[in-house]
Amino acid sequence: MSNEATLHGQHEVIHHGDDHHGNGHDHDHHHEQSFISKYVFSMDHKMIAKQFLITGIIWAIIGALFSVLFRLQLGYPDATFPWLESILGHWAEGGRITPQAYYALVTMHGTILVFFVLTAGLSGTFSNFLIPLQVGARDMASPFMNMLSYWFFFMASMVMMASFFVQTGPASGGWTAYPPLSALGDASIGSKIGMDLWLVSMALFVVSQLLGGLNYISTILNLRTKGMSMTKMPLTIWSFFFTAVLGVLSFPVLLSGFILLLFDRHGGTSFYLSELFVKGKVLPNEGGSAILYQHLFWFLGHPEVYIIILPAMGMVSEVLAINSRKPIFGYLAMVGSMFAIAILAFLVWAHHMFVTGLNPFLGAFFVLLTLLIAVPSAIKVFNWITTIWKGNIRFTPGSLFSIGFVSTFISGGLTGIWLGNSSIDIHLHDTYFVIAHFHIVMGVSAFFGMFAAIYHWFPKMYGRYLNQTIGFIHFWITMAGAYLIFWPMHYEGMAGMPRRYFDYSGWESFKMFTELNQFISFVVIIVFATQLLFVFNFFYSIFKGRKVTTTNPWQATTLEWTTPINPGHGNWPGEIPEVHRWPYDYSKDGKDFIPQTVPVSADESAH
Amino acid sequence: MATMSAQKNKIHPHKFSLWIAMGSITMMFIGFTSAYVVKRSQANWQSFELPSIFWISTAVILASSLTIHLAVRQFKQRNMSRYKQLITLTAILGVLFTVCQILGFADMMKHNLPLDGPVSASFIYVIVGVHILHVLGGVVTLMVMFVRAYRTRIRTYSSVPVEVAATYWHFVDLLWIYLLVFLSLAR
Numbered sequence: 001m002s003n004e005a006t007l008h009g010q011h012e013v014i015h016h017g018d019d020h021h022g023n024g025h026d027h028d029h030h031h032e033q034s035f036i037s038k039y040v041f042s043m044d045h046k047m048i049a050k051q052f053l054i055t056g057i058i059w060a061i062i063g064a065l066f067s068v069l070f071r072l073q074l075g076y077p078d079a080t081f082p083w084l085e086s087i088l089g090h091w092a093e094g095g096r097i098t099p100q101a102y103y104a105l106v107t108m109h110g111t112i113l114v115f116f117v118l119t120a121g122l123s124g125t126f127s128n129f130l131i132p133l134q135v136g137a138r139d140m141a142s143p144f145m146n147m148l149s150y151w152f153f154f155m156a157s158m159v160m161m162a163s164f165f166v167q168t169g170p171a172s173g174g175w176t177a178y179p180p181l182s183a184l185g186d187a188s189i190g191s192k193i194g195m196d197l198w199l200v201s202m203a204l205f206v207v208s209q210l211l212g213g214l215n216y217i218s219t220i221l222n223l224r225t226k227g228m229s230m231t232k233m234p235l236t237i238w239s240f241f242f243t244a245v246l247g248v249l250s251f252p253v254l255l256s257g258f259i260l261l262l263f264d265r266h267g268g269t270s271f272y273l274s275e276l277f278v279k280g281k282v283l284p285n286e287g288g289s290a291i292l293y294q295h296l297f298w299f300l301g302h303p304e305v306y307i308i309i310l311p312a313m314g315m316v317s318e319v320l321a322i323n324s325r326k327p328i329f330g331y332l333a334m335v336g337s338m339f340a341i342a343i344l345a346f347l348v349w350a351h352h353m354f355v356t357g358l359n360p361f362l363g364a365f366f367v368l369l370t371l372l373i374a375v376p377s378a379i380k381v382f383n384w385i386t387t388i389w390k391g392n393i394r395f396t397p398g399s400l401f402s403i404g405f406v407s408t409f410i411s412g413g414l415t416g417i418w419l420g421n422s423s424i425d426i427h428l429h430d431t432y433f434v435i436a437h438f439h440i441v442m443g444v445s446a447f448f449g450m451f452a453a454i455y456h457w458f459p460k461m462y463g464r465y466l467n468q469t470i471g472f473i474h475f476w477i478t479m480a481g482a483y484l485i486f487w488p489m490h491y492e493g494m495a496g497m498p499r500r501y502f503d504y505s506g507w508e509s510f511k512m513f514t515e516l517n518q519f520i521s522f523v524v525i526i527v528f529a530t531q532l533l534f535v536f537n538f539f540y541s542i543f544k545g546r547k548v549t550t551t552n553p554w555q556a557t558t559l560e561w562t563t564p565i566n567p568g569h570g571n572w573p574g575e576i577p578e579v580h581r582w583p584y585d586y587s588k589d590g591k592d593f594i595p596q597t598v599p600v601s602a603d604e605s606a607h
Numbered sequence: 608m609a610t611m612s613a614q615k616n617k618i619h620p621h622k623f624s625l626w627i628a629m630g631s632i633t634m635m636f637i638g639f640t641s642a643y644v645v646k647r648s649q650a651n652w653q654s655f656e657l658p659s660i661f662w663i664s665t666a667v668i669l670a671s672s673l674t675i676h677l678a679v680r681q682f683k684q685r686n687m688s689r690y691k692q693l694i695t696l697t698a699i700l701g702v703l704f705t706v707c708q709i710l711g712f713a714d715m716m717k718h719n720l721p722l723d724g725p726v727s728a729s730f731i732y733v734i735v736g737v738h739i740l741h742v743l744g745g746v747v748t749l750m751v752m753f754v755r756a757y758r759t760r761i762r763t764y765s766s767v768p769v770e771v772a773a774t775y776w777h778f779v780d781l782l783w784i785y786l787l788v789f790l791s792l793a794r
């Protein structure tokens with residue numbers, strides 16, 4: 001099917017003439033669009049991308065605010081904040097967060113950040129925005145499904161949001177929702193209606209991810225412009241491709257786990273529930289296995305962390321190459337290592353379950369496979385460093401965040417190797433060491449990748465620049481803050497401080513961390529304020545930012561910069577350009593950069 | 608489509624998306640059946656005979672695969688009235704299949720195997736139930752196709768939507784065969 005047909009609605013009306021790649025038609029006819037079809041139920045991938053981004057930003061503010069609230073409890077367990085009572089009501093009676101509210105905040109923080117911000121907000125935004133623009137397509141394979149993907153995400157958001165306002169509060173059994181806690185309404189008030197809403201919301205979210213993922217894969221494989229062979233694709237596209245494959249294969253398994261959980265909650269089944277006492281009563285359930293849920297959850301859960309990080313990796317590769325004016329080092333090795341990561345991601349889930357009584361013999365295999373992931377990860381790190389090595393680096397906020405990404409990915413990846421050894425994990429599991437590990441390697445790194453991408457592609461999205469000075473302030477405070485917050489947590493974890501506790505002041509062994517916890521919470525507040533500065537910059541610049549005056553402001557080679565400054569639906573007013581070379585011809589044969597659309601000349605050296 | 612001419616050997620993106628979706632649905636059932644395998648290896652697993660009506664439903668869904676196959680043929684030959692009859696028949700067979708499965712549930716309940724009974728029975732309800740939902744999704748698609756065939760304003764000559772629907776239908780059929788074989792062997 002031609003690109004043209006994707007735009008012109010769902011019915012496959014007969015087309016005359018064989019305009020291959022849909023280039024023949026004049027695509028300049030701008031049908032008058034209503035506000036609703038342009039901004040709300042839009043089928044333009046660029047608008048859908050912005051919808052994902054802005055929804056993601058709103059969620060990020062909420063999710064981060066939640067972490068500020070529970071950090072207040074952790075840093076200042078004895079203090080009271082009367083204003084908390086005025087915003088949280090009886091959840092913060094007397095100005096102190098109740099234990100129940102604390103668990104709800106922690107659970108929602110994890111759910112929101114992992115799924116709604118770093119999955120939907122990150123890969124949803126940039127897969128949508130960049131895939132058609134960088135492969136040279138007018139839109140996605142199915143713009144309609146793409147629109148549905150956003151609206152399913154929107155519905156998931158609404159349901160989750162609604163769960164904040166029910167009387168018994170939102171789900172509060174952790175972002176992993178382990179049974180039996182999550183299966184029994186009597187076990188915790190957060191496992192009542194809040195948990196049902198959580199499950200419904202997550203089911204809608206899975207549907208959204210599947211619709212999106214289908215489209216991304218199908219577009220990348222079928223709608224590339226002439227000359228755009230797979231090995232001429234920018235690494236961003238490769239990363240979105242592997243991300244989508246991971247999502248399409250692992251989210252359904254999560255859904256099956258959730259369906260069984262729903263039956264345990266409401267159908268009286270015993271998939272996960274075994275002989276249990278709750279509130280002094282013996283439950284009728286027999287012979288269920290709570291570990292079964294963990295297998296189903298982590299079969300998604302581990303690929304999910306790569307779903308989060310792969311797009312960031314791809315975009316960082318791109319931003320680093322452009323801003324060091326050098327070709328990416330080891331293009332094929334980069335693709336190969338992403339492929340290896342994608343395969344291994346399915347084979348290591350049990351490293352989250354080393355202490356569940358897993359057969360140690362089996363554990364040994366999972367240790368081996370887990371440590372193997374370090375190999376492709378290290379290859380990528382070396383390639384990023386060699387890419388910027390002796391480069392003519394332009395320090396934009398985008399490139400700084402990319403360099404920051406490489407730094408945090410190294411620090412967090414190294415602690416992964418500790419955790420991947422099952423014997424060390426017996427001590428470290430469920431401590432702050434794990435919190436430190438995954439916040440640095442996933443949370444901070446993925447955010448840095450996202451920030452890099454936002455600073456870099458904002459001019460393409462809105463035709464204006466983000467303010468650079470605010471960008472630099474944003475980067476340096478966030479970078480320093482991230483390490484100040486999470487680095488000390490390694491020590492707390494090694495000292496055995498468990499995660500998910502409400503108050504550590506009762507333990508003699510953790511008294512030594514009182515000031516450290518205060519310090520962390522203090523930095524959290526500063527970093528949070530800095531993010532608000534970024535949000536201000538974002539919305540201010542949409543309307544008032546410095547205008548982009550050239551189509552290719554970063555002197556980049558890829559196709560999105562061959563479109564007009566504010567591309568319409570269909571992206572290119574005329575024909576879709578043809579591609580002749582790979583996307584990383586920087587500083588080649590004396591030229592600063594050569595766009596992908598320039599034919600390879602006879603006297604040119606091959607890359 | 609005529610515009611396909613330049614990419615004749617390429618698979619249509621909608622068909623392609625369907626294949627990915629089928630992979631995705633398969634993964635969900637692999638999730639269920641692996642959970643089943645894990646549970647089965649644990650203590651207190653109670654095995655029982657599957658309701659015999661499941662074999663009748665198998666015959667019904669196999670027949671429906673045949674009718675939809677013929678429907679695609681008739682569509683390609685622009686035999687629209689035969690086409691409409693055949694997709695109606697397919698949809699009816701789909702509903703019949705669902706009825707048989709539900710009778711199977713009733714049979715299990717009669718034999719003291721309710722949803723909240725032994726976990727081996729719970730699995731049957733959940734797995735077969737989720738499969739039924741996929742069949743019903745196919746029935747709804749067929750109804751949409753049926754209405755479309757009456758549309759005069761926009762005439763569609765492309766067989767892609769019909770083929771997509773047929774492929775999906777064969778897929779839920781095969782999925783059932785897999786589940787039936789799995790559930791009867793791994794009891």
Ligand code: HEM
Pocket residue numbers: 305306308309351352370371373374377412413414415416417418419420421425428429430434437438441442443
């Ligand atoms: C060198 C590669 C890595 C290794 C060997 C590794 C290993 C591990 C291990 C063994 C755990 C379980 C710790 C425990 O619960 O006791 C873990 C937790 C985790 N890892 Fe990694 N990891 C690596 C890289 C990553 C990356 C790249 C990400 C994300 C982008 C990530 C995200 C997570 C998350 C989210 C958790 C904690 C989930 C939770 O319990 O809430 N890891 N990692």
Ligand SMILES: [Cu+2]
Pocket residue numbers: 301302305348349351352
């Ligand atoms: Cu993992």
